[in-house]
Structure formats: structure tokens, C-alpha cells
Amino acid sequence: MNVKRVAVPLIAIIIIAGIAIVFWRAYSPAPFILQGQIEARQHMVASKIPGRVADITVRRGDHVEAGAQVFRIDSPELEAKLTQMEALETISQSLAQAVEGGTREERIAAARSEYEKALAAEALAKTTYGRIRALADEGLVARQRADDTFTLWKLAEKTRVTASEILKLAETGPRQESRTASRAGEAATSSLRSEVAELLDDTIVVAHKGGVVSNVLLNEGELAPQGFPVVIITDLEDAWALFNVREDFLHRVGEGTEFDLEIPALGQTAPFRVSHIAVLGDYATWRATTPGKGFDMKTFEVEMQPVNPVPGLRAGMSVLLEMAP
Numbered sequence: 001m002n003v004k005r006v007a008v009p010l011i012a013i014i015i016i017a018g019i020a021i022v023f024w025r026a027y028s029p030a031p032f033i034l035q036g037q038i039e040a041r042q043h044m045v046a047s048k049i050p051g052r053v054a055d056i057t058v059r060r061g062d063h064v065e066a067g068a069q070v071f072r073i074d075s076p077e078l079e080a081k082l083t084q085m086e087a088l089e090t091i092s093q094s095l096a097q098a099v100e101g102g103t104r105e106e107r108i109a110a111a112r113s114e115y116e117k118a119l120a121a122e123a124l125a126k127t128t129y130g131r132i133r134a135l136a137d138e139g140l141v142a143r144q145r146a147d148d149t150f151t152l153w154k155l156a157e158k159t160r161v162t163a164s165e166i167l168k169l170a171e172t173g174p175r176q177e178s179r180t181a182s183r184a185g186e187a188a189t190s191s192l193r194s195e196v197a198e199l200l201d202d203t204i205v206v207a208h209k210g211g212v213v214s215n216v217l218l219n220e221g222e223l224a225p226q227g228f229p230v231v232i233i234t235d236l237e238d239a240w241a242l243f244n245v246r247e248d249f250l251h252r253v254g255e256g257t258e259f260d261l262e263i264p265a266l267g268q269t270a271p272f273r274v275s276h277i278a279v280l281g282d283y284a285t286w287r288a289t290t291p292g293k294g295f296d297m298k299t300f301e302v303e304m305q306p307v308n309p310v311p312g313l314r315a316g317m318s319v320l321l322e323m324a325p
Helices: 002-027 076-100 105-137 143-172 176-201 247-252
Strands: 032-046 051-056 069-074 204-206 211-216 229-246 258-263 268-277 282-288 296-306 318-323
Touching: 032 211, 051 229, 069 229, 105 143, 229 247, 229 318, 247 296
Parallel strands: none
Antiparallel strands: 032 229, 032 318, 051 069, 069 204, 211 229, 229 296, 258 268, 258 318, 268 296, 282 296
């Protein structure tokens, strides 16, 4: 009898507690689930040189290391330009060597010979003029003949002066201005040839970052404009979770805060840390508040970095954050 008296109230209490729990769960607000997705750093591999894609050495899904060849650009125009610049460089070097090498002895000897010839011609012209003038003064020859010989004498004198200047130039060698100009010309031509050679080296395009080839935008034989991304590489090691958080929840996700995010594709949860909050809100997804408040809710992009590497994490995977209401 005593057992019945104790059991009946106990059962009643249990039933009442169960009903209370059911009602509490039914009427208590549900947790707020915030859905985001995994983003990963993408690297666009493009060519500095416009041209035709000669060959592509990677395919979608390939893992590539930094520095590995990705594709090659065929540019016959650059190869022809390099040949031209090498020829111009040879000519510039030859001219510079001719100027820097000084005047050869045979050139000096030739200039001295011409000067001596001019000197002898001047002496002969002067003597001839003296004789003709004496004859003209005596009336034995016409005065015109004396004027002609005088002109020839002055012409021979000018020729001797010119030959003398040429001999001086030959003996002193080239002027400093000529040397400077020849050196500058040689340096400019060499620089242009090196530039063309470097551009030709750039026709072999390598990956500047390692990762997985996520897309190949051009095929072999197609024309690639300068700077156009031919291959896209995704670095899965540089991945993060991106959420659009409504501003009334923003105070719960301060920078440095850690959350356990559910990753349905992997069937696991992993800790993530808030690394960045956008400085500007967006109206892309917004919600009107109650009529009495009179303003609309904006959203802010929030990035979260994984605390530890998550094997199998890929861009585009959904991530879920459960927050209290």
C-alpha cells in the first residue's frame, strides 16, 4: 500500500516533467543556422607575350609545383626580332671598337702624305705665280694669266691648310664626343637585344604558385592575348570559409573568435577562426525589421580561416555555423 502511495505521485511527476520538456522544446526558439562556403585562393597564369599557344603541359585536376612549366607561346616575330637585334649589336660593337681602337698608323701616314703633297703644290703654285707676274709686269704675258696663277696659288694654300687639319685629327684620334656616342649606341643596342631575349624566354610560362589546375581557358593553337589567363591554379592550402552575416549577429563573430563549423561534405566538424570582417555592408541579402524600428538589415562578409589543416577541404563546399537565437 505504501508502495502505491509513493509510485503514483512519482509517475505523475515524471509525466508532468515530460510534458513540460515537450512544451519547452516546442515553443523555445530554434538555433540559428548560418550557411557559408569554402573559398580558395586562385592564381591566374598568363603570358606577357601575345601569340599562339604552342603546347599546354597540364590538364584540369593536375597538381603542379611552383616553377613548373604550364604552357608555351609560339612567337616567330620575337625570334626574328632577336636575330635583327643580334646583327645590330654586332655592328655597334664593331663601330665602338673602331672608335676606341684609335687611328691606325697607315691612316696617319696617308694623311701626312696628303699634307706633304699639298705643301709641295702650294710652293709650286707660289713660284709659278711669281714668275708669271714678273712676265706680266714686263708685258710679255697677259694680265689675265697672272690672275689665274694667283687664284691657283691661293687654292693650293687652302688645300694645304685642309690637309694640315686632317693630319692633326688623324694624329690626335677621335674626339671624346665620338667615343661617348659609340659607347651609348653599343649599350643601347645590347640592352634592346637582352630585352628581346628575355621576352623570348617568357614564352615558356611557368606556375608562380603551386596548387591544383582548376581550369584551362585556351586550347593549343588558339591565340592568347597579352595578360589573358590561360590556366587557373587553385591553392587548396590557402582556403577559408566565407559567410554573409546579418548585422544583428555581427557582434557575435568578432575577429579572433573561434567556432566549430560543420562540413557536410566531409561529415565532420573543424575549428575555424574569424580572420576578416568586411568594412562595408551589402544589401545583396537583407531583411526588413519590424515596422516600429524602421530600418533594413544589411549583411557583412566574414572570413574564417581553419585553425588546423583540414584534409579533403575543397572550394565550394558548404559549411554550417550553429548560433544561439
